[in-house]
Amino acid sequence: MFLIHCPYCGELRDEQEYRCAGEAFIQRPGLDCTDEQWGDYVFNRTNPKGKVIEQWAHSAGCRKLFVVERNNVTNEIYAVRTFESYKEQA
């Protein structure tokens, strides 16, 4: 059971308060994409072993979504960041 630091609430809270909302930073293709590209976007995920970058929502808290970078083998959490922080970085 993770303890996740909500970047909006500023507190380390129990995993039960959160909801994992899947892989982060999936690009939505435009209408002109091929069926294969659309199928990839809707259905296919990278599903790596090791470091994953996911969206999590503080569903029983502030209801904000943010990014969790973690290791799905060791369960280590590397970073919890807002989407804005990635934009600033880019």
Added chain:
Amino acid sequence: MKRLYKQAHERIDRSQIIHFHWQGAHYTGYAGDTLASALLANDVKLIGRSFKYGRQRGIMAAGVEEPNALVVLEPNSGYHLPNARATEVEIYPEMVAQPASGIPSINEDVRAWLKPLHRFMAAGFYYKTFMSPASWWPKYEEQLRKLAGFAPAPSQPDAETYDHYHRQTDVAVVGGGAAGLAAALAAANAGSTVLLLDERPQLGGELVVDAARDPEAAAWLARTRAALEAHAKVQILVRTTAYALHDFNLLLALERRQDHLPLGSRNPKLTRQRLHRIRAHKVILATGSHERPLMFANNDLPGVMLASAVSRYQYEYSVLCGSKPLVVGNNDSIYDVARDLVKAGTRPTVVDCRIGYDASDLTKLGVLVKQGYTVVKAEGRDSVERALIAKTAYSDTHGWVVGESPETVSCDLIACSGGFSPLVHLDCHTGSKPWFSTEHQAFMPACDKPHRYVAGSVNGQSNWQGAAAEGEYVGLLAAGQAANPVAAPKLLMVADFICPELGRDKIFLDMQNDVKASDLELAIRENYRSIEHIKRYTALGFGTDQGKTGNVNGIAVAAKIMQLPIAEVGTTTFRPMYTPVTMGVLAGSEVGLHSDPQRFTPMQASHMAQGAEFEVVGQWMRPWYFPQGSENLHQAVARECLAVRNSLGMMDASTLGKIDIQGPDAREFLARVYTNNWAKLAPGKCRYGLMCDENGMIIDDGVTACLSDTHFLMTTTTGGAARIYTHLETWLQTEWPDLEVYLTSVTDHWSTTGVVGPKARRLMEKLCKDVDFSAANFPFMDWREGTVCGIPARIMRISFSGELSYEINVQANYGRFLWDSVLEAGKAFNITPYGTETMHVLRAEKGYVIVGQDTDGSITPYDANMAWAVSLNKSYPFLGQRALTRSDTARAGRKQLVGLLTDEPDKVLNEGCQLVAETGSKAMIGHVTSSYFSPVLGRSIALAVVKGGLDLLGTKIYAKPLSYEVIPVTIVDSVFYDQAKEKSDGEI
């Protein structure tokens, strides 16, 4: 067996005699006894029958590791507890206990009669024997299940309650023995808050035995325990088993709060058991170790016990387990047990497979010490009467070899020790692998996760001084203080695993599952190599004890047979729970009405007064129908339907999900999440919206009202409210953070009364004077603000029935008043309240879909014949737009929503019924999604999805229900009633 004279350190209270029942007979014990110690004191040797062979079994251990002594407590009552371990159960007055095994009883077991066949019943026997014919498998299973397993599940509802408790602490210490006590005190003295857990009724662990042997240990225990109990930073939980350790140091513990109390004096206001969810910054595992039995033939005979358990029964409960004991083992600990037995007045025989231990103190007292020997077989009819011992020899190449021609030693107790297995379970729950130490002849905890420490005998300490020193060291570390590492532990001198040659004799490894050394040999001969496979083929380590006493011996035997080092064989995976946990405590207080919240609209009391029947929709209790007199569902629905069609009905629509959408980009947001166009919707207007996922499939629908250019009120399906709200928030926050839109769930803030039927306008004109209800000035799909029955309201002219219909939305606290006022004023029109069933019939007559009933996640707007709700020329592609032109979604022959009429008008199809093109065909071309008898049409109607159905209007197909009937039906348009929409304006 007998009770010794009173000893200073015993924990029984001889002033309190406890009467209890075992197997229908009456026994006595003392307060402080476990069921096991009380039965031993009463000389009850036979306590169970074995799982597969029905062999006689007695008590082997003194703690949670006990494999044999499973009992049923308080059978056939609300306190029924199956498969409790007698060694853990504290007796209370009038306790009713019986064995958990025995077919029909432990005195006579039918499985034991099959003894001549037992040698054929090795591992895999059932798989190999009951192979064919396959059609008999259910019969085999039914019969074999009767022969296997332990006590049946309780038949009565649980009379007691349970709860969950969330805790936080700086340091959690698991285990109240020497190491745990020292660690807790050191950490607390260094300023940390400490939570100390122990599964036994009082602190001390195995240290209580040392305390009885050594006054210094007794003084240390008393001093440390007193200091902890008085310490402001320390909380102590006894009778509490830490059964799982998860990531980020989430420790789960089961506290038995009232199990030890007589049924009559349990406090019904307190829970029986409590689950503690403990978040600890640091966890110290001082879990100790369990002794392993020694392997020899008939080592399951009653009277064969773990050596350390014999000492515990002697010191804690003053029970002497045998008057003619034999102590046998491969390590130094057996000599301490022999000295204890001498103190108790017996003259034990000591058998040590090794040579060299200085036992002169014992031999001086006349104790026979046989070094270089081991027990090869126990003999006796109902319990141990003799042991056969034989010479041993050790070589580095072959390990232990046991000689021929054994000698016979007469005895009534074999106290055996095959070394100690550290309780690495909790450390392994988060994925750590234990490592095999040849020095300790044991699997040791890896302890490789952050914020975790191990101390004491779980880490290889063999005496209490070493355990206490190591406990203090990790206690200081956990509290963040510098500490000097402890000196290397004094090793318990323990020899390699010893197992006599495998012959016809039964050498048991796992007593609970009747797994013998020869079963492992067979499994390996059949080429099972991984210990995980060997476990599953033989059942080694299954059951309620999860192989606490048998696993490591089994691994050693497997290693010997495969000629591999034990480290290479490894262990099976340790998973939670450490010991069995009641289902009740896992559920906690979330049972009955608390298992799922029930939601009620503000009108609930009124509905109940009207005698409504309810159905659960999402978590809402919605009126299903309003029976009058002795009406059944169909009679009530027929009356309600006709009232709405011909005059006036009313319904509670408060449960629809409502989302308030505000912000400068609200209109653009709606255009992106709905398939249809929102650009031109003016304030005062409403629009029906259809929502798809990115795969182009319908996920929700509902009416949205434009309150102002930057303010909309969306409704969702009743069951979809939370899901859709989350869906919208996710898109807003992740894909469209540039849109300035704010969503608020207002489902509970508004209540909605629908006034439906041709006379609806007449009633509304009576109730509301400040709105012009004329068809010209208040057209369909408009909303108005007004005052209804004196209450500010939003009135929406929308319809889910095809009739003239006004939905009156008021602030929720006025909901009941408004409902009752409408009901009263409507009496002039014979207004009829109706429920969800009538609503379903009315909407089906008009061909309106219900998302989740007529759609199932595979239906696009085109499949639902709702192309009119799809706008493909919006500036930003809506969710799912691209998917609608995928090769599969655009192909011909997809299932499409159509109406069905049965040839026989009275025949109502079953929902879900399969549809075929020809009477004899088995190829399904669709299925029925909704089906009702329509009172206004006087015949049955159905909605269905049929492959290419929209091109097949007028075609005859066939419905095939499960009854082998074939029902001819005709495909028709899905609008059955008022196709010309003449009724929507009601009575002018």
